[in-house]
Amino acid sequence: MALKKTAAQMVADARARIEEIETADAIAMVNDPAVQIVDLRDPRERARSGFIPGSFHCPRGMLEFWVDPESPYFKDVFAQDKKFVFHCASGWRSAISVATLQDMGFDAAHLKEGFSGWEKAGGPIEATS
Secondary structure, rough: OOOOOOHHHHHHHHHHHEEEEHHHHHHOOOOOEEEEEEOOOOOHHHHHHHHEEOEOOOOOOHHHHHOOOOOOOHHHHOOOOEEEEEOOOOOOHHHHHHHHHEEEEOOOEEEEHHHHHHHHHHOOEEOOO
16 A cells, blocks of 8 residues: 655655754753753653653653643643754654644744764763663
């Protein structure tokens, strides 16, 4: 069965219309109180690899519901007046996620190379306890 659009095409389409943050720039933002980094990875990924210090964990499946103030699942973190930078492992899920948020009217960016790029660049990582 052929799909109308592949996952790779969805990512490419999203990347063409969203703000992508380079790893070095994101590392420089990690202690900025005006920036909130949001980790979209599965809890098992986060437990296995650690996480970016100060990041907020929002599993990808709950994103739209946690961001929407009219949802019963809304999280106050998303009401803050901050720059939101989302990431996943490689940048695919976060690209599609940020495009979806943009469609909802929520302003956000994503970490272009994901957590794997963060690790490779030597960005700070905290272990889960």
